[in-house]
Amino acid sequence: MTTQTPSTGAALSSGRPPVPEILAPAGSRDSFLAALAAGADAIYCGLKNYSARMAAENFTFEDLAALAGLAHCRGVRVYVTLNVMLKPDELDDTGRLIRRLARQVAPDGIIFQDLAVVALARQAGFDGELHLSTLANVSFPEALALVRSSLQVDRVVIPRELSIDEIRAMAAACPAGLRLEAFIHGALCYAVSGRCYWSSFLGGRSGLRGRCVQPCRRRYEQDGGKARAFSCQDLSLDVLVKVLKTVDQVAAWKIEGRKKGPHYVYYTTAAYRLLRDAGHDPQAKRDALSLLSRALGRPGTHYRFLPQRPQHPVAEGEAGASGLLVGRVRGGTGSAYLTPREALLAGDMVRIGYEDDPWHAVVRIGKAVPKGGRFHLKPVRGKRPPKDAPVFLIDRREPALAEMIRKLQSELPAVAVAAGPVFKAGLPKPHRFDAPVKRQRIGRELKAGNDGCWLDEICLEAAARRRRRLWWWLPPVIWPGETPRLTEQIQKAVAVGAAGFVLNAPWQRALFPDRLKVPVWAGPFCNLANPLALAAARRMGFDGVIVSPELGGDALLGLPKRSPLPLGVVLGGNWPLCVARTVPAAIAPEKPFQSPRGETAWGVVHGANFWLYPNWILDLKGHEKDLIKAGYRLLVRLEETMPAGVSLKERPGFWNWDLGLR
Structure with missing residues (x-):
């Protein structure tokens, strides 16, 4: 193993980052130093709060100030993630954190998803770059x-689901001053980023808050068959990055993995530096592929990158487990042991079992074990590991890498950081709205009593025949190539007398003229949850906002009196666990399936997306009077046509009302 050296020294010394930069993850000090050792051009990392990877170790201000100082001395950029949805009472604290970052760490950029961060960064005096997260x-x-025009961001992190043709279409639309960042390697979520509520709806731990418990990694059962139907392999573009290199607007190749150890960070970063800088050399390509094969991630997939040869992210027969399989548990009634297929080093970390096995355990190797040797396994929580259970190598501390990390650690500057500065967020002036309360009942079909429909041709034709003035809802995700059809449908809806539109990403406002004679509201999938985010929506031309239903009861009730716009709330109905671009191979649509905990769900295809629903509804009807009293003027019920064989379960549908959003 040798230390990688920057291939564009002149660019680095001049302060101009190489394009595309290799952007490495770091969730711990050792991983940060491993990224430096491997020659990363930039490193992204999070603090202890407001990071979308709260399960990572993350950093204190003291740690981050020292590490950023070392990185900057080497010409390496540092981006800090503040990429969570912010609750109404977190704006002062977030602004204080940004001001402290600006004064004590001086990161080159902040990665964010919540629209409030733009205003907070300006108020806090942060003059670095702003990068809009893929969660947006x-x-x-x-x-x-x-x-670009509404937020003045410098970079957008694009979805992992895009093909190279779709990435080129995005690049061609980039205005001056805006660049793109594309994932090239790392874990794939089954759901579209920013459109997953699975962990939150089932257990109160929100993926939009960095606390996802990964229910998609579990085994699910349908018609007697069990499979990890939603557990994706890792994205791995490997040699295909040579195609991405031709897209000039892609400023960064991003490696996912802030929960990974230094071995993974070093190997993946070094591999993609080779592929970027010497990808034309056959030996360099072989070396890079060898590094990736031993990076201790999951099996890799190109996913949708090649439109002519898309790959399903969940491979049949694959468990999707992270790490390198090094053997299985052996032994009789006595001591359990492992005979590894390759040598294990002192300090290696192995996992017994799959990540969703309730009894799985992570074990540190104390003394080196030769290939074919024997490593005795102690009981896991008082129980012997099951015979034939798989054992995976998940992190490695080889001496060469450990020495690099020790050397870099010795170069860390001594940093003293002051206490957090005072900060009070400047909030928009709230407005009082005394309009009468209205209700919307939204469905997929135009039924009696419905006030609106999801926008599609069938509902448009029915509305024209019946001369119904409806609210039209746009989907939570729009993919490249879909906008001509949607623009035509929007024009038809206006022509038949639309009552209004609900857009389910703030950016969908780009499909509408600035001046429209009907109201345009931001929908609940926009994930807007605080006064500054609502103010940003107002500046973008929205007439009202249906707030995020993930909020807890106290936050929901307190928001209207601080809002610059009229507010609505999803009072009840079918709320999806997630929206994805991939139909699972092992789960048939429109049929019930069960989780390991006995929860029932079902999926349905709508347009280009697969929607996953639980068999119980969101139901805040019992709090309707309180919500109206608090100031909500639009109460929404979402209805989905239930497939045959799926019945609703009597279960409280309060979501986070009592728990509070975590």
């Missing part, structure tokens, strides 16, 4: 000009 779901080309 900027998924179609027409959105980019609006993102």
Whole structure:
């Protein structure tokens, strides 16, 4: 193992980052130093709060100030993630954190999803770059000009689901001053980023808050068959990055993995530096592929990158487990042991079992074990590991890498950081709205009593025949190539007398003229949850906002009196666990399936997306009077046509009302 050296030293010394930069993850000090050792051009990392990877170790201000200082001395950029949805009472604290970052760490950029961060960064005096996270779901080309003009961001992190042709379409639409960042390697979520509520709806731990418990990694059962139907392999573009290199507007190749150890960070970063800088050399390509094969991630997939040869992210027969399989548990009634297929080093970390096995355990190797040797396994929580259970190598501390990390650690500057500065967020002036309360009942079909429909041709034709004035809802995700059809449907809806539109990503406002004679509201999938985010929506031309239903009861009740716009709330109905671009191979649509905990769910295809629903509804009807008294003027019920064989379960549907959003 040798230390990688920057291939564009002149560019680095001049302060100009190489394009595309290799952007490495770091969730711990050792991983940060491993990224430096491997020659990363930039590193992204999070603090202890407001990071979308709260399960990572993350950093204190003291740690981050020292690490950023070392990185900057080497010409390496540092981006800090503040990419969670912010609750109404978190704005002062977030602004204080940004001001402290600006004064004590001086990161080159902040990665964010909540629209409030733009205003907070300006108020806090942060003058670095602003990068809009993939959680914000900027998924179609027409959105980019609006993102740049309304938020003045410098970079957009595009969805992992895009093909190279779709990435080129996004790049062609980039306005001046805006660049793109594309994932090239790392974990794939089954759901579209920013459109997953699975962990939150089932257990109160929100993926939009960095606390996802990964229910998609579990085994699910349908018609007697069990499979990890939603557990994706890792994205791995490997040699295909040579195609991405031709897209000039892609400023960064991003490696996912802030929960990974230094071995993974070093191997993936070094591999993609080789592929970027010497990808034309056959030996360099072989070396890079060898590094990736031993990076201790999951099996890799190109996913949708090649439109002519898309790959399903969940491979049949694959468990999707992270790490390198090194053997299985052996032994009789006595001591359990492992005979590894390759040598294990002192300090290696192995996992017994799959990540969703309730009895799985992570074990540190104390003394080196030769290939074919024997490593005795102690009981896991008082129980012997099951015979034949798989054992995976999940992190490695080889001496060469450990020495690099020790050397870099010795170079860390001594940093003293002051206490957090005082900060009070400047909030928009709230407005009082005394309009009468209205209700919307939204469905997929135009039924008696419905006030609106999801926008599609069938409902449009029915509305024209019946001369119904309806509210039209746009989908939570729009992909490149879908906008011509949607634009035509929007024009038809206006022609038949639309009552209004609900847009389910803020950027969908780009599909509408600035002046429209009917109201345009931001929908609940926009994930807007605080006064500054609502103010940003107002500046983008929205007439009202249906707030995020993930909020807890106290936050929901307190928000209207601080809002610059009229507010609505989803009072009840079918709320999806997630929206995805991939139909699972092992789960048939429109049929019930069960989780390991006995929860029932079902999926349905709508347009280009697969929607996953639980068999119980969101139900805040019991709090209707309180919500109206608090100031909500639009109460929404979402209805989905239930497939045959799926019945609703009597279960409280309060979501986070009592728990509070975590």
